[in-house]
Amino acid sequence: MDLFKELLINILKEDKISVDFKNFSFDIEKFTQNECYILLDKIKTIIQDDSLSDFECVEKIVCLFEKSGISAGIRHDFG
Numbered sequence: 001m002d003l004f005k006e007l008l009i010n011i012l013k014e015d016k017i018s019v020d021f022k023n024f025s026f027d028i029e030k031f032t033q034n035e036c037y038i039l040l041d042k043i044k045t046i047i048q049d050d051s052l053s054d055f056e057c058v059e060k061i062v063c064l065f066e067k068s069g070i071s072a073g074i075r076h077d078f079g
Helices: 003-014 028-047 054-067
Strands: none
């Protein structure tokens, strides 16, 4: 599944959305771009944390992806 769909599915399942079909105007691309910006800002914060090892940094980013409903594939299967 591509990133856009994963983010959208997670956003929609977490939030209650009320839809009025008479005046429906929802810019899904803008909404998703905003979510991506927030995610990138969190990733930047993790990367800039000098107290983390490279492994811990990757672990935190993978966990952030998973929390956002984005599959990290096998990257989180460290066992």
